[in-house]
Amino acid sequence: MEHAIExxxxxxxxxxxxxxxxxxxxxxxxxIYGVIGPSGAGKTTCIRMIMSILFxxxxxxxxxxxxxxxxxxxxxxxLPEERGVYxxxxxxxxxxxxxxxxxxxxETAAARVPDLLERVGLKGTERTACDELSKGMLQxxxxxxxxxxxxxxxxxxxPFSGLDPVSVRLLREQVQRAHARGATILLSxxxxxxxxEMCDHVLMIHDGRKVxxxxxxxxxxxxxxxxxxxxxxxxxxxxxxxxxxxxxLKIEPAGASYAVTLVEGAEPSLAVARIAALVPPxxxxxxxxxxxxxxxxxxxxxxxxxxxxxxxRSRLQAxxxxxxxx
Amino acid sequence: MSVKKIGLVAGREFMAAVTNKxxxxxxxIMPAMFAILFAVMPRLMTxxxxxxxxxxxxxxxxxxxxxLLRESITPQAIxxxxxxxxxxxxxxxxxxxxxxxxxxxxxxxxxxxxxxxxQPATADLAAQKRWLTAASADGQKPLALVVIKSDxxxxxxGGASYGSYDLFVPPNTSERVENELRDSLxxxxxxxxxxxxxxxxxxxxxxxxxxxxxSVTVGSDVERQTATGFNQAVPFIFCGLLVFGxxxxxxxxxxxxxxxxxxxxxxxxxxxxxxxxxxxxxVLGQMAVSLLVLALYVGIGVLMLSxxxxxxxxxxxxxxxxxxxxxxxxxxxxxxxxxxxxxxTEMREAQALVTPVMLLxxxxxxxAAPVARDPNTTMAIALSFIPPVNTLAMMIxxxxxxxPPLWQVWATIAVGLGAACAVTWVAAKIFRVGLLMYxxxxxxxxxxxxxxxx
Numbered sequence: 001m002e003h004a005i006e007x008x009x010x011x012x013x014x015x016x017x018x019x020x021x022x023x024x025x026x027x028x029x030x031x032i033y034g035v036i037g038p039s040g041a042g043k044t045t046c047i048r049m050i051m052s053i054l055f056x057x058x059x060x061x062x063x064x065x066x067x068x069x070x071x072x073x074x075x076x077x078x079l080p081e082e083r084g085v086y087x088x089x090x091x092x093x094x095x096x097x098x099x100x101x102x103x104x105x106x107e108t109a110a111a112r113v114p115d116l117l118e119r120v121g122l123k124g125t126e127r128t129a130c131d132e133l134s135k136g137m138l139q140x141x142x143x144x145x146x147x148x149x150x151x152x153x154x155x156x157x158x159p160f161s162g163l164d165p166v167s168v169r170l171l172r173e174q175v176q177r178a179h180a181r182g183a184t185i186l187l188s189x190x191x192x193x194x195x196x197e198m199c200d201h202v203l204m205i206h207d208g209r210k211v212x213x214x215x216x217x218x219x220x221x222x223x224x225x226x227x228x229x230x231x232x233x234x235x236x237x238x239x240x241x242x243x244x245x246x247x248x249l250k251i252e253p254a255g256a257s258y259a260v261t262l263v264e265g266a267e268p269s270l271a272v273a274r275i276a277a278l279v280p281p282x283x284x285x286x287x288x289x290x291x292x293x294x295x296x297x298x299x300x301x302x303x304x305x306x307x308x309x310x311x312x313r314s315r316l317q318a319x320x321x322x323x324x325x326x
Numbered sequence: 327m328s329v330k331k332i333g334l335v336a337g338r339e340f341m342a343a344v345t346n347k348x349x350x351x352x353x354x355i356m357p358a359m360f361a362i363l364f365a366v367m368p369r370l371m372t373x374x375x376x377x378x379x380x381x382x383x384x385x386x387x388x389x390x391x392x393x394l395l396r397e398s399i400t401p402q403a404i405x406x407x408x409x410x411x412x413x414x415x416x417x418x419x420x421x422x423x424x425x426x427x428x429x430x431x432x433x434x435x436x437x438x439x440x441x442x443x444x445q446p447a448t449a450d451l452a453a454q455k456r457w458l459t460a461a462s463a464d465g466q467k468p469l470a471l472v473v474i475k476s477d478x479x480x481x482x483x484g485g486a487s488y489g490s491y492d493l494f495v496p497p498n499t500s501e502r503v504e505n506e507l508r509d510s511l512x513x514x515x516x517x518x519x520x521x522x523x524x525x526x527x528x529x530x531x532x533x534x535x536x537x538x539x540x541s542v543t544v545g546s547d548v549e550r551q552t553a554t555g556f557n558q559a560v561p562f563i564f565c566g567l568l569v570f571g572x573x574x575x576x577x578x579x580x581x582x583x584x585x586x587x588x589x590x591x592x593x594x595x596x597x598x599x600x601x602x603x604x605x606x607x608x609v610l611g612q613m614a615v616s617l618l619v620l621a622l623y624v625g626i627g628v629l630m631l632s633x634x635x636x637x638x639x640x641x642x643x644x645x646x647x648x649x650x651x652x653x654x655x656x657x658x659x660x661x662x663x664x665x666x667x668x669x670x671t672e673m674r675e676a677q678a679l680v681t682p683v684m685l686l687x688x689x690x691x692x693x694a695a696p697v698a699r700d701p702n703t704t705m706a707i708a709l710s711f712i713p714p715v716n717t718l719a720m721m722i723x724x725x726x727x728x729x730p731p732l733w734q735v736w737a738t739i740a741v742g743l744g745a746a747c748a749v750t751w752v753a754a755k756i757f758r759v760g761l762l763m764y765x766x767x768x769x770x771x772x773x774x775x776x777x778x779x780x
Contacts, residue, residue, distance in 0.1 A: 053596050053762060070600060078597035084590030088342065100334050101598035145594060 002065050004029045004153050004184035005050055010059035012045055019045040021208040022059070027186060027201075032179055034199030035188040036291070038299050042208040043188045044081050047157050050186070051078055064153055074103040077151035077178075081158050081188075083142045085130040091117070092126030095145050102149040109148060116144045120170050136163055143171055147178055154178050156187040160194060172198060192291040202291065204298060211298050219294070226264070227287040228272060231257035233280040241278050247271045257283070327606070331599045335607025336614065343578050343615045353619060356570065357626060377401075378438045378503055380469035383454055387447040387476045390522070395514035401439045404506055407513075438506045441466060458496045469503055470495045472511065479518045488519065560640075561698040561725040564648055567623060568721050569687055572656050575616035576663035579608055583667030584676055592761050601758040605668075609660050616656060617649075624648070644725055647735070651717040654742035658714050659687065661746075661753035665773065669760035675767035690718035701726040710738050713745030752777045 005027040012020040020042045027033045037043050048054040050061065052069040064072040086094055092113050099109035117125055120140040122133075130138065143159060154175070160168045175198065179185055189195050195202055202219060204212035212219075230251075232239065239258055243251045247266035252259050262271055268286045276284055343349055382399070386392040397403060445454060451473065458468050475489030476482075482489075491511060495504065520527045586592045595604060624645060631640060662683055670676045690697075693715075697706045701723040709719035710730070720738040723730045759776035760768070768776075 048762075051597055053593065069597075073598055076597065078594065080590075080593035080597070082590040082593050084586075084592070084594070086342070086586075086591055087589060088346075097334070097338055098594065098598065101331055101595070142594065 002029070003027055003062075004031070005033075005061070005063055005186065007046075007050070007061045008059055010046075010049060010056040010061055012042075012049060012054060012056050018208050020049070020056070020205075023205065023208075023210045024059075025203060025210065025213065027184060029184050030179075030182055031201055032175075032185045032199045033187070034195035034202045035186065035205065036190075036192065036195050036202060036212075036295060037188075037205040039190075041205045043205055044157055045208075046205060047080075047155055047186070047188060050155065051076070072153075074149065075152045077102075077146040077149065077154040077183075079143055079146040079156045079159050081161075083139070085138055085141065087129070087131035089130055090126065091122075091128050091130060091133070091141055094130055095141065095148055098145040099148045102151075104149045112148055113144070116148060116174075117141075119174060120144055121167065136167055139163060140167060140171065143174070147174060150178075150181065150183075152183055154183050154185045154187075156185070158188055158190065160189060160191060168194075192295055196291045204295065206298055212294070219291075226262040226266060226268060228260040228262065228268060228275065229254075229257055229283070229285050229287055230260055230275055230279075230281060231283040233282045237279050239279055242275055245271070245274055245278070247274075259287075327600070327603055331603050332607040332610065335599060335604055336611035339579075339582060339608050339611025340614045342582065343612065344618070349578070349615075352574065353622070356623065378440075378469070378500065378506075380440065380467040380503070381443050382440045382469050382507065383443045383445055383457065383471045384474070385445050385447060385449050385451070385454065385472070386474045388474055388479045388518070389447070390479045390518045391474045391511075391514050392442075392444055394517045394521075395510060396442055398513040398517070399440050399442055399507075399510040403513075404438050404440075404510065407509055438503065440469065440507070440510075455494060458494060468496060469499065470507055472507070474515075478515055479522050490515070557727050558698070560644075561722040562694055563627070564644060564725040565690055565694055565718055565722050567620060567648060568652055568655060568718055569690070570623075571616045571620045571652050572659050572687065574619055575612040575656055576659040578615065579612040579660050580663040580667035580676060580680065581673065582612075583608065583664055584670060584673050587668065587761065587764075588671055596761065601761055602754055604761075605661070605664055605754055605757045609657065609664060612660060613653070613656055616652070620648070620652060647724055648721065650739060651721050651742070654739065654746050655714065655717045657746040658742070658749050659683070661750040661757075665753035665756040665760065668757040669763065669768045669773055669776070671764050671767070678767070679770070679773075686714055687718075689715050690722065693719065694722055697722045698726050701728050701730065707734070710734060711741050713742060714749075716745075717742050 003026045005025065007023055007025040009022045009024055010020060011018070011022050023042075023046060025046075035043050035046070045054060049056050050063060050069060052063075061068075063069040064075055066072045069076055089097070092110070095113050095117075096106055096109040099112070100106055104112075113126060114123075117123060120143060122137060122140055122144075125133065125137070125141075130141070133141065139162065143156075146156065147154060156175070159171060159175075163171070172194075175185060175187070187195075187198070196216065199216060201215050202212060203210065230239075230242075239251060242248055242258075242260060247262050248271065249261045249263045251261075260271070260275065262268060272284055272286065275281070384392060384395065386395075454471050458471055460468070471494040473492040473494070475491055477485070477489035478491060479488075481487060493504070493507065493511075517527045520530060586595065599607070628640070663680070666676055666679045666683070670679065690709075693705075693709065696703070697709065697719055700706065706719060706723055707730070710716050710723060712719075716738050720730070720735060724735065755777045756773050760773075763776075
């Protein structure tokens with residue numbers, strides 16, 4: 001099946017500033033793709049090129065099987081980072097207008113608006129003028145504008161920025177709903193936790209270059225520091241047996257618990273079972289990768305994927321050692 | 327280009343414009359101004375008395391002018407003369423209706439009350455001149471000093487020509503005082519001369535009076551009373567309608583574009599429509615607004631004319647050409663205003679760019695009078711082919727009393743269309759680039775660079 005979005009060696013410069021540098025990307029249909037990266041990395045430029053609001057200097061792209069998003073505008077829902085409303089217009093009229101521009105009849109739009117507004121916690125605001133709503137409320141209105149025409153592709157640029165947790169949850173539910181309907185979703189965010197929890201694939205852009213393009217599952221594996229956090233059930237339990245287990249490289253105390261580092265190629269789940277069998281645990285878990293660590297590491301190190309993975313691993317291990325000394 | 331999307335944008339633009347409070351107020355301002363000018367002003371003038379009062383010193387060596395001047399300088403005589411003059415002016419300009427009734431009121435309002443202070447023929451001229459500038463004791467203001475020449479009533483022996491008078495006035499004397507005095511003096515001196523020859527003044531008045539009759543314009547199908555004032559006003563009215571219509575549309579277009587940009591709604595729009603569709607929709611939407619305004623004003627004008635039974639004076643083709651010229655001029659200016667709106671982030675920044683364009687639109691106003699008076703001078707003809715003022719100049723010429731040949735009209739339309747297309751093409755490029763540009767306000771050089779880039 002063709003991809004929902006494809007970028008092939010896309011490059012965009014603004015004067016001397018290279019905003020996007022030879023980025024290639026293929027978003028499969030039905031995926032939830034997260035775009036992360038520091039501010040000014042080129043995320044919004046990328047998204048604007050996908051939307052054909054900007055055009056690449058070199059390279060080509062296709063969206064929903066078309067040469068340009070212009071030919072598939074009505075099948076795409078877009079929540080830009082720079083978002084606004086007609087302040088004098090009423091919420092219902094504004095949303096209906098947007099839906100009509102996307103090819104939805106005014107009757108269909110009018111029928112969908114009250115339900116969707118209710119779903120994002122804005123029940124009964126159809127007749128309210130836009131400038132009477134708060135910023136957070138308007139953001140939810142704009143989100144409704146992006147999904148009102150039930151697009152095949154939903155592109156959300158920082159959809160949750162500045163929203164309260166309740167609103168974030170409401171919007172996330174709607175994203176999940178669109179995903180369940182079969183829509184492809186591309187969302188950019190600063191909040192690593194959202195990307196981690198929502199996306200099945202993560203793309204990271206840094207200084208205009210793609211530095212990471214991985215399924216979340218693969219990312220976890222690749223960046224897996226092979227570390228087990230272990231807290232014995234009884235104080236003063238003898239953990240010396242763990243150190244001599246075949247997969248274990250070393251064991252270091254970390255506060256009340258221990259950090260167990262495994263050798264290269266070890267299977268963490270087997271090691272967990274063996275450790276638990278040897279010393280009854282109060283808590284035992286495989287240390288989870290945090291996307292934030294990957295992010296910070298890449299941004300700070302400025303390196304590519306492999307160096308980043310290696311650097312992260314050594315940092316995490318060094319960190320554990322430092323904690324042990326403390 | 328999706329016609330449906332352009333229609334949707336145009337529809338929203340139109341509705342947003344006509345439901346705006348400012349628009350309704352703006353729409354009423356012009357009729358309100360006319361109403362004030364034609365209905366309220368004369369009433370204000372009648373209720374405010376501007377009668378001049380003061381002393382006029384007279385030295386009359388002939389002794390024959392003074393008694394007659396005493397009669398011709400009375401407020402009643404001055405008012406009667408004013409009424410005659412006003413009636414004559416109104417008559418020649420073709421105004422009918424209740425105008426005649428108003429002349430009396432007007433004459434009363436602007437009359438003069440002079441008190442004649444007769445001095446002996448031997449009075450000292452220098453002392454009298456000092457009196458002019460001295461503050462008077464009883465509050466009456468010295469207005470003038472009149473010295474009648476000794477040969478004013480009868481020619482000096484052997485001569486055939488008469489003498490007249492010297493008039494001395496203090497500084498800052500209003501022209502009206504002089505005019506009233508001169509009229510009164512003229513009447514008195516003529517009467518004195520006639521009396522000297524034993525000719526009846528009343529008879530002479532009757533004999534020299536030829537009542538001015540308004541001319542009748544004979545058209546191919548209709549004969550109508552010529553209305554000079556109307557013919558003079560028509561070019562200005564049509565030029566005004568043209569400029570006003572263009573201004574309303576283009577200005578609102580710019581404002582709404584700046585609003586879309588500064589409120590950042592633009593990017594959402596661009597995910598649904600292309601910049602060209604957006605611009606086309608907005609230009610067409612505002613065009614509909616302007617046409618509505620024009621239709622309203624032209625409708626009011628036609629109604630007013632027909633209520634005065636003067637509708638036959640207006641060539642209906644003028645209205646057709648007004649619409650054609652409006653469309654050409656509107657597209658030219660609207661696309662420029664739209665491009666400016668797209669290029670800036672705030673209204674404040676737009677002002678610097680808009681001012682020169684506005685001046686262009688004002689040029690015809692400055693040239694309207696000479697072009698309307700002589701519609702076939704080289705300047706007038708040249709202006710009719712120089713965009714963007716060509717349509718305005720041509721409108722004035724066509725509405726004037728000697729319209730240009732038809733080939734010139736079509737040449738103007740062709741040149742205008744060409745210019746409008748070229749400008750719209752460039753403006754559309756600026757529009758596309760400008761829409762997503764934020765930050766430093768651009769100047770004209772930046773705009774041209776964008777146009778080359780796009």
